[in-house]
Amino acid sequence: MTDAAELRARVRGLLAAHPPATTGRTDFLRARFDAGLAWVHYPEGLGGLGAPRSLQPVVDAELAAAGAPDNDPRRIGIGLGMAAPTILAYGSEEVKQRFLRPLWVGEEVWCQLFSEPGAGSDLAALGTRAVRDGVDGDWIVTGQKVWTSSAHVARWAILIARTDPDVPKHRGITYFICDMTDPGVEVRPLRQITGEAEFNEVFLTGVRIPDAHRLGDVGNGWKVAQTTLMNERVSIGGMRLPREGGMIGTVAKTWRDRPELRTHDLHQRLLTLWVEAEVARLTGERLRQQLVAGQPGPEGSGTKLAFARLNQEISGLEVELLGEEGLLYDDWTMRRPELVDFTGRDAGYRYLRAKGNSIEGGTSEVLLNIVAERVLGLPAEPRNDKDVAWKDLAR
DSSP states (O other), rough: OOOOHHHHHHHHHHHHSSOTTTTOHHHHHHHHHHOOOSSTTOOOOOBBSSSSSOOOOHHHHHHHHHTOOOOTTTTTTTIIIIIIHHHHHHHHHHHHHHHHHHHHTTTSSSEEEOBBBTTTGGGOOOOEEESSSSSTTTTEEEEOOOOOTTTTTSEEEEEESSSSSHHHHHHHHEEEEETTTTTEEEEEEEEEEOOOEEEEEEEEEEEEGGGEEEEEEBBBHHHHHHHHHHHHHHHHHHHOOOOOTTTTHHHHHHHHHHHGOOOOOHHHHHHHHHHHHHHHHHHHHHHHHHHTSSOOOOHHHOOOOOOHHHHHHHHHEEEEEEEEGGGGOOOOOOOOSSSSSSSSSSSHHHHHGGGGGGGGTTTHHHHHHIIIIIIOOOOOOOOOOOSBBGGGSOO
């Protein structure tokens, strides 16, 4: 059993062999992965030591104190929070060895090809087709995906496609790893209300995917996708923050620094949101502790739901607090950023960008259903399409 003392000794060994001051960033991160100090709960040889997940902060704190570089987790969040746990759970040994190291180091950025123009909230209704080219051959994929963050910088994508239209929609889906440099992949920007094009739409035309890049069994893609989605909601709603981390800290600082903006009503609203943000933060911490014992469950939907609501209410409060200043917007320039920076822009940007929080990672309406049915055990909504073949559904 690996303990904290052994991990600290391993970190010291890593730092001695690869001093951060004289070792290139990528070389250091590769060495950290090979030493099993990337994500300590992963198996040996895959960036971990098979240690308890709860010991990861020990490693992170030691390395941060030594000035070691991190892997810029915000830039590669889809790979870390969604692709990696799915590959670990369903990938072959060859797939794990090929993808996990460059994913964690940040040498290869990932995106997620799930949502479609006609299958967003009802993701299982997706129509992108994957057809087998021969009994043991590749898969040929054709279709369209939408709302794809980081597609313009991604090297790889996690993709779900329909492989059997003759069975009900949840049963005819298969999960793949897609090469975003394939000539059949076209990425187009989607300009948002912020002026940026952080999202994209992706067109797939005869994209060839080797069967070796399939995750899970043919037709079992919905189950594989649940692993991805549950991890996604934990990574969005359950991110580790200090007290007054995130947007509540920005508003609280403005309140302290600008007493002339204060009113009694705004004070009451700020206090309420501060308490709710702290409750959400502590709930996220408890959820991460639960993850130590196993896989993420539907509880992550609740934290993501709270995250979206709070971000929108806090950003709205900030705009009101600033008065006329809150109506200003710094830059409408069309850009294609690699990540979302809520703290690096002004209040207007935060207000507009927060509108997407209740859509991305599962709409709030869908998450309410998940919490009701899978957490609270309430009766499921009546559905008349569960036993109908996908090809026979009205579209």
